[in-house]
Amino acid sequence: MGKSAPLLRPLLLPAIVAAVWIMTATAGHLLMTPAGLRLHPVASPMAALVFPNALPDHLRHVLEGPGFAVVTVLAALAAAAFAAVLLPAAGKGAGSRGTAFLAAWACVVVASVAGSAVLAGGLVLAEWPPARKIYIFSSVTPLLVSGAYWGVIWGWIPALLAARSPGVQRTPPNPPAPPAPSAQPRRDAGSGRPWLRPLWAFAGASVALLLLTPVLATDPDVYAEPVTPEPTQEPVVYGADPVGPSLTPPDPQWCTGEEVTADIDGWDAATGHRGARITVTNTGDRSCIVDNYPDLAFENTGGWVMDITAVHGGSFMTEDTPAGPVPLGPGDSASAGIGWNGTAGAGMTRVGTLLVAPFAGTLRQKLEADIDLTEPGFLTVTRWAPAEPLSYN
Known part of the structure; x- marks a missing residue:
């Protein structure tokens, strides 16, 4: 050692x-x-x-x-x-x-x-x-x-x-003089270079x-541990409610959403203003009435509900009608006009579906409608009136 x-x-x-x-x-x-x-x-x-x-x-x-x-x-x-x-x-x-x-x-x-x-x-x-x-x-x-x-x-x-x-x-402060060289044995080659x-x-x-x-x-x-991919879930789309909120109980004489069929036609436009007509036809077995204003909701082209307000009254393209119930026998129709200003440009989210009900609190029916309106926005709607044949001037 x-x-x-x-x-x-x-x-x-x-x-x-x-x-x-x-x-x-x-x-x-x-x-x-x-x-x-x-x-x-x-x-x-x-x-x-x-x-x-x-x-x-x-x-x-x-x-x-x-x-x-x-x-x-x-x-x-x-x-x-x-x-x-x-x-x-x-x-x-x-x-x-x-x-x-x-x-x-x-x-x-x-x-x-x-x-x-x-x-x-x-x-x-x-x-x-x-x-x-x-x-x-x-x-x-x-x-x-x-x-x-x-x-x-x-x-x-x-x-x-x-x-x-x-x-x-x-x-040391005063180093001694080096000793005189003398014969020394031969050292290893690496000893002088540690x-x-x-x-x-x-x-x-x-x-x-x-x-x-x-x-x-x-x-x-x-x-790495093998990772099992989770199944991709379909995205949840939050559309408009099928039945709109109502503050008053419905009148038994009113036409319900199940008793009518909705449609949209009468498209018109002028200098940025737009207009169209929505109709409901009594497809039930009894006579009923529609009164006041339709219940409307809007969804975009992807099915998402849109923040658009339906304002009661006329517009540049429509004119409101006097108040009063509209009786509908089986097969009869009533109409209301909608008007808006085109605000959705190319590539912008716009209305793709219009939901219509005779009154708030009954079933809404979905209508495909390409309306160039983006959110937040508003659209005017007139009262129900007896439907008349469209006239194109």
Whole structure:
């Protein structure tokens, strides 16, 4: 054990860098990604300050299962090896342990950025070719920033150990003169260059990560649970009520919606004004009457109820009739005029269906009617009157 201690001592600090990197990066991944733990919204930003997300959730979508763990370890080894390249030089010639500590801390920051850069390169290769070249920066930049931030937050741990290690050399105020050269036994080729072996280790870990990341990358759909598509439901269309609201009880002598048949004709237009005639015909076995104004409702071409008000009275195209009941024997008809101003232009929602009832509170009948009226709007309607044959001048 005594003979192996000098050989293992140079590996202690890189091992600490790798261990801290793996533990904190894994903790940040679990705390800050949707695939991990769910923190309280207040605690999540605080956790992000302590545990930089050096393993973003995007990496989890590229690597699944053991591939994620393998790449994580290789990235940690790359950072540790690069730290082993830099740390020996940080303690040489330091005037104090504080200076050595700051120099070692800076070396760990640079090593962490180097490890994150290798990880970013593997991620880019795993997703090659990108949909757009600018997407490369969206993968690389967050990893580099997280790596640098990790070094700032956690790099003090190995830096503190490096500053307190026996290998730190402090420069005395009056350095003694160097001894005269003497014959020394031949040293190992790498003993004068302690950074050479860690550099080879960094290169090996980097090459392994760059090669294995594309190989271990998987299609996220392979691990996704099959989703059974839900049956598409027909959209619910809210049309006009089949029976309109009524404030008074109906007269038993009135013609109900079941006893008549409705129709629309007599279309007319002049300088933006429109007009038409609606009729109801008694198709029942008894005589009945229609009185006052029809009950009207409107639906657009898609079947949705429209916010259009039926105003009682005449218009530019129609003239209201005196009040009074209109008796209808079987087969007789009554009519009322409707008038409006065309407000629906091309491509605008317009009336496609007119619902007509002899009075409010009875069944409405639907009539197909292309009325160039949009909502909100209004339309005038006259009282019921005996239907007369149409005359075209």
